[in-house]
Amino acid sequence: MSGRLYGIGLGPGDPELLTVKAVRLLKSCSVVAYFCKSGRRGNARAIADRWIPEGCEELPLGYPLTTEVPFDSPEYVSALSGFYEEARARLAERLRNGQDVALIAEGDPLFYGSFMHLFIRLKDEFDTEIVPGVTGMAGCAAAAGAPMTWGDDILSVLPGTLPYEALVEKLRQTDAAVVMKLGKNFGKVRRAFAETGRLERAIYVERGAMPDQKVIPLAEKLSDDAPYFSLILMPGQGRRP
Secondary structure (H helix, E strand, C coil), X not given: CCCCEEEEECECCCHHHCCHHHHHHHHHCCEEEEEEECCCCCHHHHHCHHHCCCCCEEEEEEECCCCCCCCCCHHHHHHHHHHHHHHHHHHHHHHHCCCCEEEEECECCCCCCCXXXXXXXXXXXXXXXXXXXXXXXXXXXXXXXXXCCCCCCCEEEEEXXXXXXXXXXXXXXXXXXXXXXXXXXXXXXXXXXXXXXXXXXXXXXXXXXXXXXXXXXXXXXXXXXXXCCEEEEECCCCCCC
C-alpha cells in the first residue's frame, strides 16, 4: 500500500503555535520534507526542530532560484517548473514505498504556500491530508496587537508584487488590508499607502511571532529594505458596538 502525504502548517514562527495534530503527525511520519534555499536549512525546518523525532528521513527541497531573477521571467518559470517536477518525483518514490511523508510549510499550507505546487501534482495518485496552520498575517496581527476587522469591514490580502497602480486601486477599495511579499517591493508598497492617504493607519511587522520580531508604524519605516518574512497591516475602522 502507498503511504499518505500530509501537508502540515507550522504557523508563523513560534514552535508553540503548532497544532496538537501537527505535532502528532510530525512525530509519526517516517519522512519529513521541507522547502529551503539551496545549501540552507530553511525556516520551516527550524520551526519544527523540537518536534521531529530522531531516525526519520529528512528530505530538503532546495529551490534553484529565489529572488535572483524576476518571478515572471521565462528563466524563473522554467527553473521552478522543473524543480517542482523533480520534487514530486522524490516524494512519489517514498509514497509508493509505503512511507508516510510530512511536507511541512510555514504558516498555512494553502495560503501562498509552495506546498500547493506539489499537492496538485500528487493528490490524484496518493491519499493526502492537509493540516491547517496559523497564517503569517494572523501571527503578525497578534504581535502588533492590531484588531483587523470590525463589523462589516472587508479585508483584502494583497501581494506586494502587484503593479503600483493596482496596489493603489485595491487599497482605495478596501476597509482593511494585509500586504505580503514585500522584499524589493517595499518602497513601491509604501508609496501606494501614502498615495491613498492610509500611511498613518498602517503597521509594518518584520518576522512576526519569531524571537527577533519588529513592529513599527509604517510611517516610521523609512528604509526600502524588507526581509521575506515581513508584511504590512492596515486595520479596519468599521462598525463597533
